[in-house]
Amino acid sequence: MRLLSGLLRSFIKRGQMRVYDVKGALHSFGSGDDGPTVTIRLHDKKLYRSLFLNPELAAGEAYMNGTLTMEQGSSCYDFLFLFSINRAPLGAHPVQSLLRKGWKSLRRHQQKNSVERAKKQARHHYDLSTDLYRLFLEGGLNYSCAYYRSADDTLEDAQEAKLTHLVAKLDLKPGMRVLEIGGGWGSLAIRMAQAGAKVTSLNVSPEQVNIAKQRTIEAGLDDRVEFLLKDYREFEGKFDRVISVGMMEHVGIGHLDAYFAKVGECLSDNGFAVIHSIGRMTPPGTTGPFIRKYIFPGGYVPALSEVFASTERLGLWVCDAEVLRLHYYYTIRDWRGRFEARHEEVKALYDEKFCRMWEFYLCAVELGFLHGSNMVFQLMLSKERDAVPLLRDFTVDNERAMNSAKTPVQAG
Template identity: 35%
Template sequence: MTTCIERPATAPQWDRVGPPPHAPVRARFAEALFRNVVAELPIRVALAGGERLGAGGPDAPLMRVPDPAAFFHRLGADAKLGLGEAYMSGEWTSPDPAALLTPFAERITRLVPRSLQPLRRWVERRRPAVERNTPEGARRNISHHYDLSNEVFATFLDETMTYSSALFRPGSDDLADAQRNKIDRILDLAGVGAGTRLLEIGTGWGALALRAAERGARVTSLTLSAEQASMARRRIADAGLSGRVDVQLRDYRDAAGGYDAVVSVEMIEAVGAEYWPEYFQALDRLLLPGGRAAIQAITMPHDRMVATQHTYTWIHRYIFPGGIIPSVRSITDNVRERTGLAMSESRSFGADYARTLRHWRNRFLRRWPDVEALGFSRNFRRMWEFYLAYSEAGFRSGYLDVWQFRLDKTA
């Protein structure tokens, strides 16, 4: 049965998107740049009044802009916030926003002419200090996203309640099977079996801890999300495995003890670059000699990570405050320079994340009446749809990737 979620007295962030800022000079500049970019993209843009832009044929992804003035004022005022806010406000739409955004993501380093790129530091907003992932800030940032509502996540996740990239078997499009396959793969990397003392950093809703316990491991699982902890404990109890799994509301920095294996799936993105050394040192500190760590991480190109790591974007404001996606190089550098661990194995599967995200978006839209019944607004629907489509485009284009890494502690 669907239950209405009690909303805070003040309007949530997604319902506080105001009218477009008045920025006439920047709006003219943004429109000129947009027209120049889309003239070469394999898309179609339909502006109000009948004007058509883009180099795409009749089957190319379509972007409708029913309010060009508002759209260009938002882009001009702050493009990294404005594109998403314009979608939330209905100032542009698309039958398939992921397909539309993919060509932009494929050319992301060339969208702004090289001669204008030095100007970005004068116009791009920097991340607010309040979003730093200090112990207090990390709890606040995690709660913003993961304590949203277990019921909302249940509408679009599969039965395993796994919120990270699946790993599909050849010839199969079964999301739940692909999630179990991913979990088994990373547990295999960490050597988890009967008697393993396993630390999980980032509980999610308990799927990995459950699977590890089924293998005979004894699991300590850490999370900063009260909602996730509550549901994970309930699922573990229902499976009769409470004696093998201890879910704790605890920061990884406060973890103690020694473990045969440490596993962390897509948690590093919430750590923050300034705390990556501490994160990897914690893996090293908590692993016993001969132990293994296995991490799954979303990655982006190193040069783009360096160029954008202090920039404040739509994703930070509405989805993941304090988040930063690492590069493969930043991970390998931290492992080499900050720990005694040795990276012995790695594997990428970014195309599987694009498929995972499409499953999630289709499920979310199909189940929207259930989400709406929980008390969430149309603004929330468009926010979540844009988030999932924007992420899918990143993986479809190859701009984003996802990796599993195995780290060994030899002494």
Template identity: 35%
Template sequence: MKDSLCKILLVYMSSKFDKSIDDIKIIFRYGKVSQSIGNGKKIYDITFEKFSDVILLIFYSASLSFGEAYFKGNIKVKGSLSEFVFAVDKNFSNKVRFSFVSNLNYLKNLLFKKYRRNSLSEAVGNVRVHYEHEPDFYKLFLDSGMQYSCAYFLKDEMSIDEAQEAKKELISQKLLLTESCNILDIGCGWGGLALHMAEKYGCSVHGITLSEQQLDFAQNNMLEKGLESKLKYSATDYRDVEEKYDRIVSIGMFEHVGFKSYDSFFGKVYGCLKEDGVALIHTIGRVKGPGATDAFLSKYIFPGGYIPSLSEITPHIEKNNLIITDIEFLHMHYAKTLSKWREKFLMQRSTVDEKFGENFRRLWEYYLIISESAFRCEFMTIFQIQLAKKTSSVPNSRNYIYNQSENINL
């Protein structure tokens, strides 16, 4: 009986895929039943060990249910997991929802996004879920400067270290840095960008973070470099900042602000930016309009996070009297960044398994894969939004950005 029901469910699930698939073949299995789709020579063989996982995948959330079953070892994948996920996202007519029930779950997440505010206590808790692993864990797969955001690949053959240096320099050029600049770095991470701006440009930088691990690492690095006169790091929420700055930068932090707090965020940027100042917000963004956070990422990776569309950001910028002076889209750079992170991460799989367990390693592997797929399949991109209070704060031509950044001394 269970096999017969599962066969019906697998046929239904397969019907949601693009029927024109001709380069791959996917085989879904449970017990003695199987269902295939596509006629390609490249085969992805997926075996469900629990009937409940088939039910949850179809009627609850495909991303969450498949991810949970994979990292718990209840799904066996023959072939490349990453290539399977890329193929599904490319060919599946709706990558999130199979049924009416899962559409209701999606709607619930959409409404949750609209009405949830990230209070300070919630923000601290959310940060600690993801960023409170010891720095040595992140050193396994990040670049030497510990940049946990999209790199900038000026050349295809760049290493992750080179591309992250290029990213820091691109941002520095957009901020029009001089030695006299006093900078606020909102969500400074482990302090790599602040260090770059202080060392190369002689700027004074105040980096703020809610992660104790990141704060300790950044402060220790500052002391080792002897840059106490130029750098300051503190455990501060952006809502508590009162000083005025020549420049404000925020890299990969806006995704954690929360939709209901966009107004207060840009109000704070306006309030803390000097009249002739320049700000830069670098965030992951949705390509095809507003949506809801992926259920797997929301539960296991970035609780409280939301990736916005451009149409959700710009009204709050305008409402707070800030002027958009430049926007750049870095489309495939994050796909390449995530690919390099995953490659380095899996090279250390034995270390990760020993210290954190196989389930943890598979969870992070799946997170890196679905994130990369979102960029490869053009669901997500990177917005770099330059802001000012007046247009005269930046040059009329964009040459100031690329004349310097394309000749980076790596």
């Protein structure tokens, strides 16, 4: 317990951490000022060493396995909130700093995402039962950052606004051909088809493709949307527009050039692309060990400097860049609340360990968008400097036109 106590004493500067060790003795760290007081209990003395050496991974695994439990009204969210507001002192600790340097040196190996490996990694997450996602997503099964006009928007309204915002940026005209890289469960493809586009949607998840096809048939748009079970590197074609939402995070640092090269190859000379991705406002880093091991193997959130370096190397015009700072925090806040409210139903689909794993994941990423360096960016890319309208006003004009054209929902 001595090494772990030294680590906790060095970085808990805000709030207070109270720890019951395996013998029942209570240890307190921090003054309790300017932050919550969180009480935990450790049930395995091996945690003293593993938490000291790799707290991010060991804490998540211990919470999953029940060897680290919350006491006296504390929750997983409170626990991770306390860590998130003390992030800087933790990273400055000599052992943790050395650990992060080691992770960074290995990141290209960890993200060696060949076509087959990328498919396997994506299916690890997206081929979970769709019934799971239905428990905490809205009806459209949109599993990416929503677009909140205020923090009090409903998840349903915010996801609808996201689709409208993206379609407005595409500036679609009837008959245009659109390539979607990473199609999810089909909501965006349906919206683009409703706007008159002919859509080809790529996805490596059989579960998602099956659901998306069924939804498109039900919408009467199956003649306008084609879903292909392909990695982006396996596809060729020319399109007026290319759109990719929540996909670039799975590409990996060593594959950014291949990804953007494919976007450019698939664009007509006068076409343009809209890319929506999680990013970081800090210099290049690494994927957290818990997320990398259990949630998104092979995934990486790129720094803007890495993204722009790639577009520069490939000669693509960045015609517009919009940064959404708190939108994903609000989105995951709503997902987490719904997930926790349906805990027993999630447990019936999987088990208690799975519930704890996902609770830890959702809490961690939510706080990453509140106190960490994460945000979401939307880029508009083209091969020609004049492919995108001269003024960005067209996006607002298109949004207003689409919103005014919507039929009001009838009561009853």
